[in-house]
Structure formats: structure tokens, C-alpha cells
Amino acid sequence: MPQTPLSVSHPAVRRGVNAGPWSLGWVLVVLAVLAFYPVVFRNFLTLGVTIVLFAGMATAWDVLGGWTGQLSLGHAVFVGIGAYTMALLVLRAGVAPWWGAMAGVGASVVVAAMWGAVTFRLRGPYFALASIAVAEMTRIVANNWASLTGGAEGVSLPSLPRFLGLDLFSRRVEFYIALVLLGLAVVAASWLQRSRFGYHLQAIREDEDAAMAVGINPTRDKVLAFLASAALTSLGGSLYGIFLGFFEPRGMFSLDLSVQLALMAYIGGVGTLFGPLVGAGLLVGGSEVLRIYFPGKSLFVYGLLIILVVLFAPDGLGTVVRRVRRV
Amino acid sequence: MSEVLRTEQLRKLFGGLVAVNDVEFAVEEGEIVGLIGPNGAGKTTFFNLVSGAMRVSSGRIFFQGREITHAPAYQRAELGIGRTFQIMKPFPRLTVMENLLVGAYLRHPNRHAAVRWAAEVIEMMGLAEFASASARSLTTAGRKRLEVARALTLSPTLLLLDEVVAGLNPVEAEGTVELIRRIRDRGATIIMVEHVMRVIMGLSDRIVVLANGSNIAEGTPQQVATNPDVITAYLGTHEGRDARPQATWSPGTPAGENHSARDDTGPTLALRRVQAAYGDVQVLWDVSLEVRPGELVALIGANGAGKTTTLRTVARLLRVRDGEVQFGTNRLDQMSSHDVVNLGVAMVPEGRQLFNQMTVEENLLTGSSLARTRTLRRTNLDRVYTLFPLLRERRRQEASTLSGGEQQMLAIGRGLMSAPRLLMLDEPSLGLAPTIVEEVFRVVQDIRREGITVLLVEQNVQQALRIADRAYVIESGRIVLEGPGPELLQSAEVRRAYLGI
Numbered sequence: 001m002p003q004t005p006l007s008v009s010h011p012a013v014r015r016g017v018n019a020g021p022w023s024l025g026w027v028l029v030v031l032a033v034l035a036f037y038p039v040v041f042r043n044f045l046t047l048g049v050t051i052v053l054f055a056g057m058a059t060a061w062d063v064l065g066g067w068t069g070q071l072s073l074g075h076a077v078f079v080g081i082g083a084y085t086m087a088l089l090v091l092r093a094g095v096a097p098w099w100g101a102m103a104g105v106g107a108s109v110v111v112a113a114m115w116g117a118v119t120f121r122l123r124g125p126y127f128a129l130a131s132i133a134v135a136e137m138t139r140i141v142a143n144n145w146a147s148l149t150g151g152a153e154g155v156s157l158p159s160l161p162r163f164l165g166l167d168l169f170s171r172r173v174e175f176y177i178a179l180v181l182l183g184l185a186v187v188a189a190s191w192l193q194r195s196r197f198g199y200h201l202q203a204i205r206e207d208e209d210a211a212m213a214v215g216i217n218p219t220r221d222k223v224l225a226f227l228a229s230a231a232l233t234s235l236g237g238s239l240y241g242i243f244l245g246f247f248e249p250r251g252m253f254s255l256d257l258s259v260q261l262a263l264m265a266y267i268g269g270v271g272t273l274f275g276p277l278v279g280a281g282l283l284v285g286g287s288e289v290l291r292i293y294f295p296g297k298s299l300f301v302y303g304l305l306i307i308l309v310v311l312f313a314p315d316g317l318g319t320v321v322r323r324v325r326r327v
Numbered sequence: 328m329s330e331v332l333r334t335e336q337l338r339k340l341f342g343g344l345v346a347v348n349d350v351e352f353a354v355e356e357g358e359i360v361g362l363i364g365p366n367g368a369g370k371t372t373f374f375n376l377v378s379g380a381m382r383v384s385s386g387r388i389f390f391q392g393r394e395i396t397h398a399p400a401y402q403r404a405e406l407g408i409g410r411t412f413q414i415m416k417p418f419p420r421l422t423v424m425e426n427l428l429v430g431a432y433l434r435h436p437n438r439h440a441a442v443r444w445a446a447e448v449i450e451m452m453g454l455a456e457f458a459s460a461s462a463r464s465l466t467t468a469g470r471k472r473l474e475v476a477r478a479l480t481l482s483p484t485l486l487l488l489d490e491v492v493a494g495l496n497p498v499e500a501e502g503t504v505e506l507i508r509r510i511r512d513r514g515a516t517i518i519m520v521e522h523v524m525r526v527i528m529g530l531s532d533r534i535v536v537l538a539n540g541s542n543i544a545e546g547t548p549q550q551v552a553t554n555p556d557v558i559t560a561y562l563g564t565h566e567g568r569d570a571r572p573q574a575t576w577s578p579g580t581p582a583g584e585n586h587s588a589r590d591d592t593g594p595t596l597a598l599r600r601v602q603a604a605y606g607d608v609q610v611l612w613d614v615s616l617e618v619r620p621g622e623l624v625a626l627i628g629a630n631g632a633g634k635t636t637t638l639r640t641v642a643r644l645l646r647v648r649d650g651e652v653q654f655g656t657n658r659l660d661q662m663s664s665h666d667v668v669n670l671g672v673a674m675v676p677e678g679r680q681l682f683n684q685m686t687v688e689e690n691l692l693t694g695s696s697l698a699r700t701r702t703l704r705r706t707n708l709d710r711v712y713t714l715f716p717l718l719r720e721r722r723r724q725e726a727s728t729l730s731g732g733e734q735q736m737l738a739i740g741r742g743l744m745s746a747p748r749l750l751m752l753d754e755p756s757l758g759l760a761p762t763i764v765e766e767v768f769r770v771v772q773d774i775r776r777e778g779i780t781v782l783l784v785e786q787n788v789q790q791a792l793r794i795a796d797r798a799y800v801i802e803s804g805r806i807v808l809e810g811p812g813p814e815l816l817q818s819a820e821v822r823r824a825y826l827g828i
Contacts, residue, residue, distance in 0.1 A: 016422045016423060016424025016425065016449075016458035016459040017422070017424050017425060017428060017442055017445075194438075195438075196432045196436060196438070196441070199421075199425065199428055199429045199432060200429070200432075202418065202420075202421060202425075202429075203418050203421075203429045206417075206418035206419055206420060206421060207416045207417070207418055207419075209380055209400075209412070209416060210412065210416035210417070210418065210477075211401075211418075211429070212379070212380070212399070212400035212401045212404065213378060213380070213400060213401075213404055213409075213410055213412075213416075213478075214404055214429055214430040214433060214477060214478075214480070214481060215401050215402075215404035215405045215430070215433040215481065216401055216429070217399070217401045218401075
């Protein structure tokens with residue numbers, strides 16, 4: 001090698017590869033600030049749980065949708081599997097909800113593995129289309145297999161054992177569990193930002209042919225990303241089930257829910273650490289505010305806002321912050 | 328010396344088209360092999376087969392003695408086959424450094440080592456100053472270097488370079504040539520596809536010539552450059568049948584009289600010192616040419632010389648950076664593209680660009696959608712159907728169901744529907760069988776006999792020069808030669824422009 005190698009600490013090189021430790025620092029700062037929410041807004045705890053919980057699930061969605069570039073419009077399947085596995089094990093077998101949630105993760109991973117192995121051979125929009133189909137099928141099965149799921153009547157959780165001495169139906173407890181989940185998802189994302197596996201996923205997102213040409217096996221890596229995304233989403237689903245206390249297949253497996261998760265990530269900025277959090281805050285908080293100030297017209301205004309964001313911040317609101325900071 | 332790559336009876340079919348036809352090919356360790364051939368010869372397809380981006384239709388591929396015919400692309404990369412893409416495929420939103428890191432991780436799973444190796448490659452490729460820029464912000468020259476750099480991060484045993492020099496300015500090209508030598512000296516074996524003949528003749532130890540998917544010649548640069556088969560492949564075949572049956576559609580014009588319909592009162596197309604560029608890549612540097620009313624003028628030159636770009640600047644599909652394009656008294660360079668069509672300048676684009684889902688007749692009618700020609704569409708339609716009776720028969724058929732030759736006729740017909748005074752044809756014979764090529768050239772002459780001025784861009788140089796009144800030779804964006812068609816046919820300069828000798 002005739003050239004003297006550039007030092008790894010060379011500034012251009014350092015700037016060229018994402019400064020990982022820093023972003024992890026930001027994650028901790030943001031989570032710490034959020035931890036004060038229940039103290040400051042003690043009257044808006046339900047709203048807070050919803051925002052943080054959806055932020056966690058949207059960030060989980062983003063592992064596949066944003067970092068790997070595979071648009072899923074069927075992630076409600078994992079929300080539903082998480083909620084139902086947990087609830088049914090609690091009701092029918094007397095299993096503790098946290099073990100039920102773990103079982104839900106297992107079930108979601110199995111489903112994602114089969115689903116991914118089949119549909120990731122498809123390129124382009126076909127995975128997205130297939131994801132809608134899978135979610136609808138799951139919803140119909142859950143709706144009609146009444147002996148297992150309770151069918152359209154839904155299930156309700158009358159009481160739950162205490163978790164480490166905490167009441168799981170307390171909004172405050174739910175908030176902090178949701179925050180831990182969000183933390184898990186964001187830390188996972190910050191690892192994707194700079195790890196070998198993360199670069200594989202980003203390369204697949206950017207150009208699959210070129211990714212293969214540098215030795216990446218796209219099908220395998222997409223499936224792995226899908227498994228991680230499904231597992232995290234499923235945890236969120238279990239918590240969502242507890243949060244609601246009562247739910248039915250129509251809500252849990254709905255296309256609406258799937259689209260919402262995707263929309264949050266897009267509005268906030270896909271493939272960014274905090275984009276899904278920003279998106280969840282805006283969409284959940286926004287729809288709440290709109291319901292109060294524009295009764296009856298809130299969905300119209302909501303739609304208008306989404307259009308505005310897409311027009312003026314097509315890369316997500318999170319990137320606007322970055323742009324402003326650069327100027 | 329050991330064999331790095333060998334293909335046996337390698338074949339690739341696209342539908343009925345044989346893109347790569349039983350190619351037998353072997354490369355020794357440490358060689359630089361140039362792969363050349365006219366457009367559509369199958370060079371990039373061959374690369375796609377070797378790198379695994381496409382599946383073979385039949386035949387076998389061996390890499391270092393091991394069969395890889397059915398191995399997926401990522402396994403071949405792991406084994407040590409690196410490639411660049413002719414249509415560049417960077418990871419646009421990643422930084423340049425990250426683009427290289429992705430590949431570096433393949434050989435160095437440890438992050439520190441991977442960053443170190445990527446930094447080394449970035450330095451060697453002269454991309455260090457762009458390390459933190461996103462790949463999409465690079466110029467074409469920068470992206471081409473990034474393509475090579477990314478392939479190098481794999482420490483490839485075999486490197487496939489697909490047109491990494493074309494489109495670079497002379498200084499950049501020189502730099503890349505130097506770099507390719509350095510890469511070879513470090514032990515890589517290289518196969519390169521390149522249209523810049525000076526480069527490939529200078530770099531290659533051995534050259535393989537593909538034409539219509541087949542390996543037609545092989546040897547040292549000198550042997551290949553003087554091989555008559557190669558010259559024919561590049562310059563087109565001379566069929567030698569001058570007594571062609573005459574056209575049937577313009578009874579008013581005496582047949583066989585080449586210049587009878589010249590109408591000296593029409594407008595003249597004049598380009599004066601035209602410069603044009605795609606983004607940062609300047610393609611036309613100094614193009615001046617004239618097409619007088621009633622003339623048939625051919626514009627010839629190697630791939631990438633700027634022929635299509637010249638036509639595009641006339642049609643105003645591309646902005647003129649400097650210079651003038653005049654048609655009669657009108658400045659085309661200051662007009663919009665539809666105004667240019669309205670003035671009577673039509674273009675039949677390369678690759679035909681038909682509306683595949685529409686019928687033949689619908690395709691034709693789109694050609695006369697402007698105000699000037701709208702009222703005349705029935706008359707024009709009849710004229711086109713007279714010229715191409717086959718199109719009348721198939722007028723209800725979808726354009727996609729036509730054969731290649733018929734599609735070309737349809738594209739020409741669509742151009743005629745705007746009742747042009749000047750018709751520009753871009754590679755009308757490209758990818759057609761020899762008998763159809765003959766027919767296309769006959770049609771071009773018929774059109775000219777109608778009194779329509781023709782500016783013709785052609786790969787098939789011999790045929791084009793034979794029917795042209797005058798011709799221009801373009802090389803690297805500059806007109807280097809002008810003269811009567813038949814005279815240029817004998818010119819050594821034409822051969823030089825095409826073969827770089």
C-alpha cells in the first residue's frame with residue numbers, strides 16, 4: 001500500500017461516519033425530559049400514554065419502514081397479536097401479563113418470519129400491498145374464530161396482578177412502561193444508524209442491486225429487520241391492550257391503526273431517531289386539540305395538516321428542525 | 328498465471344431477443360481485458376450475468392475454477408467479484424464515507440478496521456474531501472469515482488468496470504486511467520467496458536469484441552483495431568444493393584432522382600457554436616452545422632460523442648448553454664419545445680418511445696395534436712398509411728404488439744404526423760434485423776423525396792453516408808469533419824473517430 005492511510009480520527013472521516021455516541025446522548029436527554037411529563041401534566045396522563053406508546057410503536061415500525069425502506073401497512077397485526085396473546089393467556093391460563101407479552105413477542109416473531117420469507121422476495125410496492133392483505137386476513141380470522149378470541153364481542157381485562165408492586169391500570173405506571181418501550185426502540189434505531197447491520201439495512205433501502213453487489217443478502221437482512229420491528233411492535237400491542245382494558249379485532253387489527261403508525265413515522269421523518277416520536281406527538285396531540293377546537297370538523301383539519309406537512313416538509317418535520325439548525 | 332474467470336456457452340435471452348449469444352470468455356489473473364462493441368452488443372448484460380445481477384438463460388460461469396452460474400449476487404461479491412454500474416447506483420442519502428463503509432464491513436466486521444479501510448480507499452480515490460457529503464450531492468464524475476471506490480472496498484479479485492471513463496473531461500479521464508493501472512498493479516484482474524477508444528486501446532492487454540451478443544473478435548488492441556470484422560461491426564454493413572426498389576407513395580416525384588425535391592425556399596437549420604450540458608457534464612463543446620432545405624444530412628460519431636444531445640438541443644428538449652440554434656429566421660434556442668414542433672421541426676427519438684398501451688392509430692394521432700396540424704390530421708394520417716401500408720392494417724392494434732421494425736415505422740409515422748419541414752431521426756436502424764434496416768433507409772430516402780429535410784443520426788455509418796448529401800462527424804462534443812457522404816465513407820478520420828486508431 002503506497003499511500004499513508006488517513007487517520008481514523010481525521011475530521012472529514014469522522015464527520016463522514018455518523019457520530020454514534022452523540023446521538024445516544026441525545027436519546028437519553030430526550031427520554032429524561034419526557035420522564036417529567038406525568039409530573040407536569042398530571043391531568044393529561046391518558047394523552048401522554050397514548051403519545052409515548054404510539055411513538056414507541058411508530059419507532060418500531062420505522063426499523064422496517066424507515067431504516068430498511070420496506071413500507072408495511074399491516075403492522076396492526078403485531079399490535080393485535082401482542083394484545084390478544086397477552087389477554088388470552090391472562091384470561092384463559094392465568095398467566096401474568098408480562099409473560100403473556102413475551103409469548104406475544106414469540107408469536108409475532110414467528111408470524112413475521114413466515115410473512116417476510118414469502119413476501120420479501122417481492123420487490124417494489126408488492127410488499128406493501130401484501131402487508132395490507134395479511135393484516136386483513138388476520139383481522140377476519142380473529143373476528144370469526146370466536147372460540148379462541150371471543151370474536152367480534154372482543155375481550156376485556158377485568159383485573160391484573162401487580163407488576164413489581166405496581167398497578168398496571170394506573171396511567172402513571174403505563175406511561176413509564178411505554179417510555180421504557182420507546183427508549184428500547186429509539187436505542188435500537190440509534191444502533192441501526194451506525195452499526196454494520198444498520199448500514200446493511202440502509203444500503204438495501206437506498207439501492208438493492210448495489211447492496212447485493214457489495215455482498216449484502218437483502219432477503220435475509222430484511223427478514224431480520226422485520227423480526228425486530230415485529231417484536232417491538234408486539235410489546236407495544238400488549239401494553240396497548242392493558243391501556244384499553246377492552247378491545248375487539250375490528251380496532252386492534254385495523255388498517256387504520258397500521259396506517260397511523262406509518263403516517264406518524266412519515267410526518268416526523270422516516271429513518272431518523274426522533275421522527276416517529278415527533279410524528280406521534282403531532283398526530284395524537286394534534287387530533288386531540290382539533291377535537292376540542294373544531295368539533296365535528298376535526299378530521300377535515302387533520303387531513304389538511306397532513307397535506308401541509310407533506311407539501312412543505314416531505315422528508316418529515318424532524319428534518320425541518322435539522323435544516324433550521326444548519327442555517 | 329491462473330484463470331480468474333471463464334464462461335462457457337453463456338447465453339441470455341430477453342423474450343425473443345438474444346442479448347448474449349454463447350459467449351466463451353476467459354480472463355487470466357492480472358489481466359486488463361477491454362470489452363467493446365457497438366450499442367446493444369450485450370456488454371452490460373454480460374457484466375450483469377457475471378456479477379449475478381441477472382440469471383443466465385443457459386451456459387456456465389466459473390470464478391477461480393469454481394462454478395458460480397447460479398450463485399446469488401451477494402455471494403459473488405463475497406467471493407471477490409466487484410463491479411460498477413453504468414447507470415450509477417450510489418446509496419444517495421448516505422455520506423460518501425458511509426457508502427464505502429457498507430462495502431468495507433464485508434471484509435472487516437470490526438467497526439474500527441472497517442472505517443480504517445474505507446478511509447484508505449477514500450484517500451486513494453481522491454474523494455477524501457467529500458467524505459461527509461451525501462452521495463447524491465456528488466457530480467457525475469464524483470459518482471463514477473464513488474462507484475469504483477465502493478467496488479474497491481471489497482478488495483476484489485476481479486473488478487468489472489462499466490463505462491467509468493465515458494462522460495469525464497480529459498483531465499478526469501486521465502486520472503481514472505492512472506487509477507485503473509494502480510488497481511491492477513495491486514493484484515486485481517480487470518474487465519472494462521468503455522466507449523472512449525483511446526482509453527481502452529491504451530489500457531487493455533487484450534480486447535474482446537462483442538456484436539449482437541456474440542464474441543466476434545479477440546486479440547491485442549492492434550490486432551482488433553485492424554480486424555475487418557470489427558470495422559464492419561462498428562461502421563455497419565455495406566450491402567451493395569444500389570438498385571433498390573423505389574418507393575410507392577409519392578407518385579408526383581420522379582423516382583431515383585435524389586435531389587429533385589429540393590426546395591430552396593424553405594428554412595435552413597443552423598447551429599452556431601452550440602454548447603450543452605447535463606448538469607455538470609458538458610456534452611457539446613462546439614457544434615456548428617447547417618442543414619439546408621431539402622437536404623439529407625447525417626451526423627455520425629462514436630457512442631457518447633454528442634449526437635443525440637445535438638438533436639435534443641434542436642428540439643429544445645435540452646437547454647443550450649451557449650451558442651445559437653436558428654431555423655429560418657427563428658431562434659429555436661429561445662423557444663419552448665412545443666413551439667419548435669409547431670414551426671415544423673419533428674424528432675423521432677432513439678428507442679422509438681412509443682405509447683405502448685395505445686393503438687397504432689392513437690399513437691399516430693398524438694403526433695398531430697398541435698393547432699397547426701390538428702385540422703390536417705386525416706390527410707396526414709392517409710399520407711402515413713400510404714407510406715406504411717402495414718400500419719393501416721394494424722391501426723387498431725396496441726403499439727406494444729408490433730415487431731421492432733414496425734414500431735420504428737410507427738415512430739417515424741408519428742413524427743410525420745406533425746407535417747414537419749425538418750425531420751430528425753435518432754438511430755432509426757438501431758436493434759433491427761438487416762433486411763428491416765434496408766427498409767428503414769429506403770423510407771428515409773422516400774421522406775426526403777417528399778421535400779422534407781432530414782437530419783439523420785446513425786450507428787450504421789456506411790448506410791447513412793451512402794444516402795446522405797452531406798455528413799458531419801462529431802467527436803467528444805465537437806464537429807471534427809464535414810463533407811459529402813460518399814467522400815467521408817473513404818475517410819480514415821471516420822475510422823479513427825469510431826475505433827480510436
